[in-house]
Amino acid sequence: MTDTPLYTAQTPGSHFETDVIIAGAGPVGLFAVFELGLLDLKAHLVDILDRPGGQCAELYPEKPIYDIPGIPVLTGDDLTQNLLEQIAPFDAQFHLGQMAIDLKKRDNGKWRLTTDMGTTIDAPVVVIAAGGGSFQPKKPPIPGLDAFEGKSVFYSVRHMEDFKDKNILIAGGGDSALDWSLNLRPLAKSLGLVHRRPDFRAAPDSVSKMRTLVAAGGMTLYTGQIKALHGEDGVLEAVTMKTADGEAQVSCDILLPFFGLTMKLGPVADFGIAMENNLIPVDTEKFETNVPTIFAIGDINAYPGKLKLILSGFHEAALMAQQAFRYVHPDAKLRFQYTTSSTNLQQKLGVK
Amino acid sequence: MSTENQDPEIILNVTTQDGAEHALVALEGWRAMEVIRDYGLPIKAECGGACACATCHVYVDTAWSDKLIPPTEEEEDMLDEAFEVKENSRLSCQILMRPEFSGLHLTLAPGSEPD
Numbered sequence: 001m002t003d004t005p006l007y008t009a010q011t012p013g014s015h016f017e018t019d020v021i022i023a024g025a026g027p028v029g030l031f032a033v034f035e036l037g038l039l040d041l042k043a044h045l046v047d048i049l050d051r052p053g054g055q056c057a058e059l060y061p062e063k064p065i066y067d068i069p070g071i072p073v074l075t076g077d078d079l080t081q082n083l084l085e086q087i088a089p090f091d092a093q094f095h096l097g098q099m100a101i102d103l104k105k106r107d108n109g110k111w112r113l114t115t116d117m118g119t120t121i122d123a124p125v126v127v128i129a130a131g132g133g134s135f136q137p138k139k140p141p142i143p144g145l146d147a148f149e150g151k152s153v154f155y156s157v158r159h160m161e162d163f164k165d166k167n168i169l170i171a172g173g174g175d176s177a178l179d180w181s182l183n184l185r186p187l188a189k190s191l192g193l194v195h196r197r198p199d200f201r202a203a204p205d206s207v208s209k210m211r212t213l214v215a216a217g218g219m220t221l222y223t224g225q226i227k228a229l230h231g232e233d234g235v236l237e238a239v240t241m242k243t244a245d246g247e248a249q250v251s252c253d254i255l256l257p258f259f260g261l262t263m264k265l266g267p268v269a270d271f272g273i274a275m276e277n278n279l280i281p282v283d284t285e286k287f288e289t290n291v292p293t294i295f296a297i298g299d300i301n302a303y304p305g306k307l308k309l310i311l312s313g314f315h316e317a318a319l320m321a322q323q324a325f326r327y328v329h330p331d332a333k334l335r336f337q338y339t340t341s342s343t344n345l346q347q348k349l350g351v352k
Numbered sequence: 353m354s355t356e357n358q359d360p361e362i363i364l365n366v367t368t369q370d371g372a373e374h375a376l377v378a379l380e381g382w383r384a385m386e387v388i389r390d391y392g393l394p395i396k397a398e399c400g401g402a403c404a405c406a407t408c409h410v411y412v413d414t415a416w417s418d419k420l421i422p423p424t425e426e427e428e429d430m431l432d433e434a435f436e437v438k439e440n441s442r443l444s445c446q447i448l449m450r451p452e453f454s455g456l457h458l459t460l461a462p463g464s465e466p467d
Contacts, residue, residue: 059399132398133467140435141462173432196437201429225437260433262407263398264467278467 026054028298028313037090132263152236172258
């Protein structure tokens with residue numbers, strides 16, 4: 001781990017022009033920056049997570065990975081850091097915490113990718129490196145939940161003031177549940193926390209603060225699981241919890257479930273690219289989709305013999321970059337060079 | 353060196369989300385999740401067995417509750433991200449199959465279904 005940030009994150013809402021838009025900043029999207037960079041192609045990455053790394057960052061930051069060629073063992077975090085270091089010379093721009101929601105062709109032949117936060121990026125080439133899709137909050141399987149979402153049920157807190165003087169119920173046992181219980185408590189009318197068991201996996205310090213508040217009567221802790229919501233027109237009035245003793249009904253205006261993230265395909269399905277079983281079929285020479293100039297690499301693509309391995313995605317990125325170069329510079333000659341011998345490539349990498 | 357006859361098959365019984373029953377042949381050392389996935393049954397298991405997502409949530413037939421190796425603290429913590437968790441809830445990626453588990457019956461639980 002280094003203290004200096006290895007990447008530049010852009011503020012949402014602006015317009016950008018580049019050579020290649022990469023949807024997904026997981027290991028494969030990151031390595032694509034390297035392969036594109038060797039060919040002097042500039043890249044912008046968009047990712048719904050607030051940091052690069054994709055599954056390596058979200059699912060297994062501390063788990064060992066044993067099948068990266070030449071590296072006997074490293075963690076998901078280490079791999080992300082190493083890749084960020086490796087691609088640093090190419091100054092890729094990151095658009096984080098944003099979901100790519102729309103992809104349209106412009107009159108000038110370039111693609112315009114739009115995010116849910118109003119960022120637009122134009123480029124002649126698009127690379128979908130979205131893995132299993134977008135990480136989105138897990139939704140409890142409670143009947144009728146949809147009707148309450150966005151009105152009384154929220155999976156994140158954007159503006160704390162929205163919850164001022166409300167009777168808030170938070171569900172979950174991790175850091176998000178505990179941190180928001182502690183942060184929202186002072187402005188809430190009442191605050192309850194419901195968790196399936198007496199133990200919490202959140203940071204011990206937050207747990208002990210929460211228990212102190214509960215003991216002092218500042219908030220209520222329930223041991224149970226929510227099984228039903230009550231209210232009309234999306235306005236929540238109460239929930240039914242299943243507890244060790246049976247069932248309990250608890251009044252509340254707002255429910256905040258924090259059960260972690262899961263991958264959903266999301267808007268990629270609406271980009272107009274052919275898909276099969278939630279995967280994007282590609283050729284194996286260029287890893288291009290059925291739409292010329294749109295490529296798909298990593299876990300999200302499908303071809304005969306495909307293995308969902310990080311190393312497969314790295315290979316796919318290298319071949320994709322060759323064709324991307326031809327699209328971006330149709331009149332230029334593409335030279336294949338090795339980083340070990342090419343002075344030109346070494347200059348790009350900042351080798352002294 | 354073992355000169356015994358060929359080992360008997362290890363059977364893993366699985367009830368899928370639609371209520372259908374499946375008898376699978378497991379391999380020793382394989383995770384129950386991997387066996388279920390290998391047979392093409394619907395299981396999300398998105399972290400691939402790293403005990404990091406809770407999308408391979410199963411209910412263990414109560415007759416087997418005491419025979420399995422109890423869950424680690426890490427698995428209990430991860431079950432916090434599952435729904436409708438019961439006493440017999442487990443993450444199937446944390447059940448390593450062995451000969452004495454032949455006949456084990458698992459039911460795929462909410463949250464395990466693929467998109």
